Amino acid sequence: MxxxxxxxxxxxxxxxxLIALYENETExxxxIVDFADLGSTAALxxxxxxxxxxxxxxxxAGQTVPETSIIIEYLQSNYPGAIRLLPADPKARLDVRLWDRFYDLYVSVPVQKIVTxxxxxxxxxxxxxxxxARSTLDRAYGMIDAHLRSRRWATGEDFTMADCAALPALFFASIVHPFPGDREHLKAYLQRLLDRPSVQRVIAEARPYFSMFPYRDAMPEHYLGIS
Structure with missing residues (x-):
């Protein structure tokens, strides 16, 4: 392979x-990189x-591709599947890139600050x-909730790279800095993401490692597979 x-x-x-790969059933x-193992780290x-x-x-191709958004664009260009995660239309593609960066920078990054x-x-x-970091998340939650009032997915009716970024960002954010009760559009969006088969597969594969997560005690039971 x-x-x-x-x-x-x-x-x-x-x-x-992983969500992008599973969406398109890419082989x-x-x-798995174990940073405590010198050999594993050296290979990376x-x-x-x-x-x-x-x-x-x-x-x-004899090529190494780093950085999440670049990897997903590389996969679309070189190993395309049924789901087009970056639209062909230039304006729509820019919108996807914007919200992809938004979820990475203004949700995932502050979450990592809180966790570490x-x-x-x-x-x-x-x-x-x-x-x-918590203030940044509060601001981001408000922006996302307002943005999603007229959208099913991050940028419209189609699942894109921005949604691939949104799931891990919002999944962990909902644990370390729970959504306010009035962010109904945000909460409904996260649930739509959680219902997606590619997402369920990623979370199932991560579940055996949840004991390593510093906020494991704050995880909802349904995240842990307890219901």
Whole structure:
């Protein structure tokens, strides 16, 4: 198989690419990166010295592709499937890219700030940075809720790369900074995402690793498969 994706099943940015792959039933292998293992880390660094995951390696093309949005665009160009995750229309494509970046930068990034602060040594906590992250999430929730009043998916009626980004962002955000009760459009959108088969597969694969998540105690029972 020519495609290998370097991942960790608990990593939200990896979920984004996995959803794209599963949406189009693209064949690929996975290589789980264990950063505590020197050999596993070295294999990743050999492909992408920055050391961030996910990274896609295409042995057929002899090419390594980092960064989630670039990976998904690469897959559409070189391994297209039935679901077009980036529209052909230039204006619509820009809208998808905008909301893809929005979910990455203004939901996923502040979530990571909150999560990593929980596992810092007590003397190294950053309460000001966490407060800023929570404020960013509050602002993002309001913008998303308003944006979704007339849309089924992130940018309209079609599932796109922006929705691939939205699921892991909102899934973990809903745990570490729950949505306010009046964000009904946002809550309904997350549920639509959770009902999608590609998303259910990603979460099922991540579930055995949830014990490693610093906010495991705050996870709703239905996220844990308890219902």
């Amino acid at each position: 020519s495609l290998t994706l370097y991942i960790h099943p608990l990593a939200s940015f990896c979920h984004k690419v 690929f292998d996975t290589e 660094l050999d492909k992408w010295p920055v050391g961030k995951i996910p990274v896609l390696h295409d042995s057929k 602060d929980r596992i810092r040594p007590a003397h190294a906590n950053d309460p000001h940075g966490v407060a800023e």
